[in-house]
Amino acid sequence: MYLCYIDESGTSDIPGNTSHFVLAGVSIPIWRWRDADREIVAIRNRYGLQYAEIHTAWLVRKYLEQSRIRDFENLDRLRRSSEVRKARIRHLLHLQRTGRIRSFRQARKNYAQTNAYVHLTLQERNALVLEVAECVSKWGFARLFAECIDKVHFDPVRAKSSVDEQAFEEIVSRFERYLRHTDETRGQRNYGLLVHDNNETVERKHTLLMRNFHAKGTLWTNIERIIExxxxxxxxxxxxxxxxDLCSYALRRYLExxxxxxxxxxxxxxxxxxxxxxGVRHFTAPTCQxxxxxFH
Structure with missing residues (x-):
């Protein structure tokens, strides 16, 4: 049995605010799940993120208030958190007092996404993400599947699907073929399950798509090994x-x-x-190098 964990980077809207939409799936066999999870938890713990999510895009951005705190890098982690918290409260109060409601709401949203990371410098946050990527690179048991769509070259009328629908169909097809291939190498019949980041905008759509794939197959293959x-x-x-999430982010940042x-x-x-x-495709102009x- 294999689990394929799925997340995205970029927006599927055309044009949206990114040139690419990337949907990535990371497959691991269930007998290696606990070991893999422990390795990631151990890295998180070393950086004081025991209960925090590793959300790559939010981790690697600059937090301006850190740069405005004197000698920030030399403060201990508890003091760093305290100083950033005070700076953010002051900023939010200023936005409220000056009637900048839209800016206030956006700042409050951004702060909520990054509050768990403010005890780390930008250098430490980048080191954390790189350490996780290095860890994943050594997982010989893991496989990466991804569809990276350059929206300039995507025609929804011709494709008869939306950007995210095509990406999902491609991930499903490649994971299905991988499961069949592992049969050949291991001499056993393997099955898989998709585990998707909870996203209300795609949950119903991808559920209905998967039901249709089970009934009629994808453009490329029948679905025999992916269950549910x-x-x-x-x-x-x-x-x-x-x-x-890290994989989809890394792919998009490379392409963009x-x-x-x-x-x-x-x-x-x-x-x-x-x-x-x-396992990974860049849907773009045929001249792309x-x-x-x-190597696709």
Missing amino acids: TPFFVDSQLTSMVQIA NGETLLFEKIYSRADRKHGRTG CEICK
Whole structure:
């Protein structure tokens, strides 16, 4: 039995505020789940994030209030948290007093997403994310599947589906083929289950899509090894969904900004067969020379 944890990066809306939409799935066999989870928990604990989610996009951004606190890097973690909390309260009160309601709401939302990380410097937060990516790169038992869609080259009329629907169908198809391939190598019939980040906007859509795939198959294959519809879980409570989040983020940042540090770590886990990286695809112009397109 294999579990495939799924999360996304970027917006599926066209044009949206990102040029790419990436849906990533990380598959691990159930007999390795506990070991993998313990490794991630151990890393979180070293950085004082025992009960916090590893949300990569929020971890690696700059927190301006940290740069405004004198000698911030030399403070202990408790003092750092206290100073940032005070700075944020002052900022929110200022926005309220000056009637900047929209800015107040956005700042409050951003602070809620990052409050768990403010005891860490930007350098430490980047080190944390890199350490997790390095850990994942060593999981020989894990496989990465991803559909990376360049929305400039996506035509929903021609595709007869939306961006996120195509991405989901591709992940399902590749995971299904992987399960069949493991039969050949292990001499046993393997099954899989999809575990999806809880997202109200896609939960019903992807559930109905999966029911249709079970009944009629995808564009590429019948579904025989993936059981049930996706299980939707709270990513704050599920370490492996957080790994899928990191992978989708790393792929998107590589394709949009040329950032290779995280990409090179997680891409080593992409599903490969006969020297080709079939597990990860970049849907874009045929002239693209990125590492994904070269070896797909």
